[in-house]
Amino acid sequence: YTVSKNGTGQFTSVQAAIYAAGADGSSSGDEVVILDTATYEEQVTIDSSCSGLTVRSSNPKSLRKPVIR
Numbered sequence: 008y009t010v011s012k013n014g015t016g017q018f019t020s021v022q023a024a025i026y027a028a029g030a031d032g033s034s035s036g037d038e039v040v041i042l043d044t045a046t047y048e049e050q051v052t053i054d055s056s057c058s059g060l061t062v063r064s065s066n067p068k069s070l071r072k073p074v075i076r
Contacts, residue, residue: 011042021051029057040065041073051075
């Protein structure tokens, strides 16, 4: 599941991607990848049933990271 504010990802919000990842009741091995370095002004809630979910940036070695505030 990819996220980008400019619409190049599957979703424009982190929470929407997390909901999609957990929609089938099992997110084991699923990843939400944030493609840009934007600031996401949203509250992100991850349900306890999403225990195998990974949320990460597309470039983890970069000093510039996306921000969820």
